[in-house]
Amino acid sequence: MGKLAMAWSAVKLNLAMQMIYRLDFILNVFVMMLFNFTFPFLTLLIYSNSPGFPGWNASQILLFQGFAILVWGLEQMFLGNVSWELNRLIREGQLDRLLVNPSGPLFYLGATQLSLEMIPQVLLGVGIIIIAFFKLGLFPSLLAWLLLLLFLACGLLMMISLSIIQMAMVIRFVQIRRIGELTRIASLLGQYPANIYSKWLQAIVVGAVPFALIAFFPASVVLGKLENFPYTAVIAAALFGVLAWLSWRSSLGKYTSAGG
Amino acid sequence: MNQSKWFLLGELSIKRDLMYRADFLMSLIVTPAIIFINYFVWKAVFSTVDNVAGFTFAGMMGYVVYSQLISIFIFNNTSSQLQQKVQSGDLAQDLLKPLHPFYSLFAAAASSRIVAVGLEVLPLFVFAYFVFHPVTPYGFVAVFFVISLILAFVLNFLLSLIVGLVSFWTIKVEGFQWLTWILFRVFSGEFFPLNLLPQWAQAVSHFMPFEYLRYRIAIMPINPVSSAIWTVIGQIIWIVILAFVVAFLWKSVLKRFTIAGG
Numbered sequence: 001m002g003k004l005a006m007a008w009s010a011v012k013l014n015l016a017m018q019m020i021y022r023l024d025f026i027l028n029v030f031v032m033m034l035f036n037f038t039f040p041f042l043t044l045l046i047y048s049n050s051p052g053f054p055g056w057n058a059s060q061i062l063l064f065q066g067f068a069i070l071v072w073g074l075e076q077m078f079l080g081n082v083s084w085e086l087n088r089l090i091r092e093g094q095l096d097r098l099l100v101n102p103s104g105p106l107f108y109l110g111a112t113q114l115s116l117e118m119i120p121q122v123l124l125g126v127g128i129i130i131i132a133f134f135k136l137g138l139f140p141s142l143l144a145w146l147l148l149l150l151f152l153a154c155g156l157l158m159m160i161s162l163s164i165i166q167m168a169m170v171i172r173f174v175q176i177r178r179i180g181e182l183t184r185i186a187s188l189l190g191q192y193p194a195n196i197y198s199k200w201l202q203a204i205v206v207g208a209v210p211f212a213l214i215a216f217f218p219a220s221v222v223l224g225k226l227e228n229f230p231y232t233a234v235i236a237a238a239l240f241g242v243l244a245w246l247s248w249r250s251s252l253g254k255y256t257s258a259g260g
Numbered sequence: 261m262n263q264s265k266w267f268l269l270g271e272l273s274i275k276r277d278l279m280y281r282a283d284f285l286m287s288l289i290v291t292p293a294i295i296f297i298n299y300f301v302w303k304a305v306f307s308t309v310d311n312v313a314g315f316t317f318a319g320m321m322g323y324v325v326y327s328q329l330i331s332i333f334i335f336n337n338t339s340s341q342l343q344q345k346v347q348s349g350d351l352a353q354d355l356l357k358p359l360h361p362f363y364s365l366f367a368a369a370a371s372s373r374i375v376a377v378g379l380e381v382l383p384l385f386v387f388a389y390f391v392f393h394p395v396t397p398y399g400f401v402a403v404f405f406v407i408s409l410i411l412a413f414v415l416n417f418l419l420s421l422i423v424g425l426v427s428f429w430t431i432k433v434e435g436f437q438w439l440t441w442i443l444f445r446v447f448s449g450e451f452f453p454l455n456l457l458p459q460w461a462q463a464v465s466h467f468m469p470f471e472y473l474r475y476r477i478a479i480m481p482i483n484p485v486s487s488a489i490w491t492v493i494g495q496i497i498w499i500v501i502l503a504f505v506v507a508f509l510w511k512s513v514l515k516r517f518t519i520a521g522g
Contacts, residue, residue, distance in 0.1 A: 027435025035442050038451055045456040046305055050312045053304050182286065185293045196304035 342424030
């Protein structure tokens with residue numbers, strides 16, 4: 001059985017399992033959408049109570065948040081449940097079982113723990129982007145579309161890499177259940193225009209840890225506000241990918257069973 | 261209930277919590293990160309206006325700081341614990357014990373917050389005090405502020421019990437827990453002050469207990485003492501109402517109790 005066929009079987013099995021508790025599944029979908037709508041909702045509240053962010057209108061900020069919700073949704077769909085499952089396996093001493101899996105533990109966990117309730121969140125992100133496109137009357141050029149895809153792919157790579165690094169840390173140190181929260185909170189920086197931050201924080205967000213790839217650069221390119229190609233951010237995202245791969249391999253190499 | 265049993269349960273819970281010191285210490289990074297993001301967002305918004313929904317920039321930052329610290333203070337995972345007990349069937353054993361299951365859950369929640377005050381709330385308040393200079397409550401308002409915090413903890417515990425008791429009907433309750441998690445947070449003002457909401461939504465929130473969990477306490481330092489008194493009165497009324505709801509649900513649960521797991 002090829003890896004893709006195995007992954008497809010795992011997805012079907014996963015869907016069947018989630019459908020056992022249909023009401024819970026539907027509630028999870030609804031809650032995820034509600035939670036992610038909190039930020040666009042806050043934006044609308046800010047603009048209904050004040051002039052908002054200087055130099056940006058409400059639709060432009062919603063475009064930022066649409067891209068952010070899309071990238072978070074994709075990352076959570078692939079790895080959202082993996083982190084929880086990994087924590088459980090380590091605590092119960094069952095990770096050893098996965099280490100002998102021929103497809104590799106990360107691929108196996110990714111395929112079996114695909115978070116289907118995140119699909120509507122991805123659609124919510126796409127919906128907000130489409131509404132913002134219409135409200136702003138945007139018709140990006142072919143180059144802008146290509147750059148948009150590149151930035152979104154790099155943003156997704158960075159978020160997935162950070163999740164893998166976080167999981168690698170969990171394997172090594174076990175009792176750090178809340179490390180993922182930090183990544184999630186830090187990534188919130190990406191959903192607002194980078195120019196609202198102080199100079200040093202801007203340097204981090206657009207360069208060293210480029211959360212700006214999640215929304216700021218994608219929105220800037222379709223709004224025609226991208227001044228220079230963000231080489232540093234794209235290279236940093238690729239480096240995060242390499243770092244994630246190395247730290248995952250290194251953590252698995254040093255893993256010793258904790259439970260049993 | 262014997263006082264020593266309370267202390268024993270609390271001590272056990274504190275020992276268990278201290279095993280996850282890193283989790284508590286993570287708050288020392290996560291909470292300032294949330295406050296800093298809010299700082300930049302509101303700083304940009306206030307760069308062109310002096311007042312947003314009745315808040316100055318300093319008032320808004322005070323609100324953000326207090327709402328975050330209150331969140332830590334009132335936290336509990338009672339609904340999850342109750343759900344686990346139902347799913348595993350452990351509740352059957354708990355019912356045979358001379359101690360009511362709610363007492364042990366309350367002791368665990370309260371003692372966990374004692375650790376949280378030491379490891380999270382106080383260090384974070386000192387940090388926020390020097391960095392963001394929030395208005396601190398003083399005099400009678402300070403007294404009502406502390407009373408109100410404790411009542412908010414009790415109120416949140418009762419709300420969690422209600423969510424947890426629903427697991428007797430649904431068995432799997434995560435979706436419902438997440439739904440209440442988000443509703444509690446939005447309508448208690450964790451993400452933004454309720455003054456930002458349209459008038460009709462503010463009117464609706466006045467008829468719900470959630471604003472007594474965070475919003476009304478977080479604005480106490482910048483409001484007159486009469487507002488603090490009404491907050492405490494409102495909290496007591498809601499605690500009485502929710503205690504009746506819990507008692508009613510518990511009675512219904514015991515009537516139809518069948519062990520789900522175990």
